[in-house]
Amino acid sequence: MPGRTLRQTKQKDAVLKALHQCDDFISAQDLHRQLLDSGLSIGLATVYRQLNSLADAGQADTLRLNGSQLFRICVDDHHHHHLVCEHCGRTIEIEPPDEQWLRKTAAEHGFTLHTHTVELFGLCPECQKA
Incomplete structure (x- = not known):
């Protein structure tokens, strides 16, 4: 449900921060790799879950490209x-x-x-x- 409030967790904060640093859409696998490279210990399933939760809340855009689901932070809340x-x-x-x-x-x-x-x-x- 767009606009709903999400419970904040350390992992959600880390995923959200990493997603804010991406200019274009990114896959969960690539974001997971970036988080691991930054020293954060987080599972790929957790990254998927957090990204989908952000998309469900209307805080991230998602689309499918070449069989992969990609995500990007929503910089505004208008339909685009x-x-x-x-x-x-x-x-x-x-x-x-x-x-x-x-x-x-x-x-x-x-x-x-x-x-x-x-x-x-x-x-x-x-x-x-x-």
């Missing part, structure tokens, strides 16, 4: 969408299609819209050059 590089993971927040278009598209197919997620995947300019 992403343009994601499939190669390097670079992520840019974008403006979504307007609500009227979303509802019209859903209605054309007999759906009632409750929520939506828009993630656009492609190659960033640097990865296109490579």
